[in-house]
Amino acid sequence: MDLNLEGKKVVVTGGSRGLGRAIAEQFLAEGAEVSTCARGEAGLAQALDEMRAAGGKVHGAALDVRDAAAFRTWIDQAGAEMNGIDILVSNVSTRLQGADEAWWRNSFETDFLQHARAAEQALPFLKKSDAPSIVFISSIAAVLTNLPPDELAYGVMKAGLVNYAGQLSARLSRDAIRVNVVSPGPIHFEGGTWDAIRQANPKLFEAAARLPQLGRHGTPKEVAKSAVFLASPASSYTTGVNLRIDGGAVKTANF
Ligand SMILES: NC(=O)c1ccc[n+]([C@@H]2O[C@H](COP(=O)([O-])OP(=O)(O)OC[C@H]3O[C@@H](n4cnc5c(N)ncnc54)[C@H](OP(=O)(O)O)[C@@H]3O)[C@@H](O)[C@H]2O)c1
Numbered sequence: 600m601d602l603n604l605e606g607k608k609v610v611v612t613g614g615s616r617g618l619g620r621a622i623a624e625q626f627l628a629e630g631a632e633v634s635t636c637a638r639g640e641a642g643l644a645q646a647l648d649e650m651r652a653a654g655g656k657v658h659g660a661a662l663d664v665r666d667a668a669a670f671r672t673w674i675d676q677a678g679a680e681m682n683g684i685d686i687l688v689s690n691v692s693t694r695l696q697g698a699d700e701a702w703w704r705n706s707f708e709t710d711f712l713q714h715a716r717a718a719e720q721a722l723p724f725l726k727k728s729d730a731p732s733i734v735f736i737s738s739i740a741a742v743l744t745n746l747p748p749d750e751l752a753y754g755v756m757k758a759g760l761v762n763y764a765g766q767l768s769a770r771l772s773r774d775a776i777r778v779n780v781v782s783p784g785p786i787h788f789e790g791g792t793w794d795a796i797r798q799a800n801p802k803l804f805e806a807a808a809r810l811p812q813l814g815r816h817g818t819p820k821e822v823a824k825s826a827v828f829l830a831s832p833a834s835s836y837t838t839g840v841n842l843r844i845d846g847g848a849v850k851t852a853n854f
Pocket of ligand 1 (some may be wrong): 607612613614615617618636637638640649662663664665667690691692693734737738739744745782783784785787788790791792793
């Protein structure tokens, strides 16, 4: 199946590693042009070098998405550099540790507000596209009530993101802009959250592997393939959806 992504202009936030990088690479493999960002300059530069060496047309800038002015400026620059934005994949998250009010505010900035900021800033570009769409990366943490204590704010913000995306899909339908959510379950990759847990707390890692019906962690590529399909013109009649990619971890009928 042709996803019709050849030449499409895509912004993926947080593409230097993990799910964001796998999503960026999948778009590049489909012939799209990608612009991405991350805070760490060295990690981003290495990721960009490797993606370019594989033949990808990819741009990137080091910045913190919590810096509203820098983030807005970068999205404008990405749109200008690529001559448009057809697709936004808003992926950045940082599982912040804490328990005080500063932690709540920081979590709000990182796991909610910057997503809304990204959508708002990309909107003028998306309105000019012939196949515009937005995908927000949430988490099954949005619906789980047995999260570890330090993931309390993370789950709350991810739940807010799902509601926000649903409302946005209704509002932007008049411009034919599709808005969807991907909610991954536990995803394991070298250097990622679950890799750190595997080393520090193998019992928790194994318990997480038993949570999905499929009995294992997922991979970034498994998330990327579904996310890229959902974002692509091949999925043109799908909007307002929250797609769980969790191996069946959330055991409820998904009406
Ligand atoms: N991994 C999982 O099991 C899992 C499960 C469910 C949902 N998710 C969701 O999937 C998405 C990606 O997760 P991941 O595990 O791939 O995360 P990750 O390994 O921590 O990668 C996050 C990416 O975002 C960048 N980033 C983080 N904070 C940033 C900031 N403030 N400003 C700019 N860039 C920033 C990181 O680079 P720098 O650190 O250099 O900035 C990196 O490129 C997140 O939304 C997460 O909530 C992941």
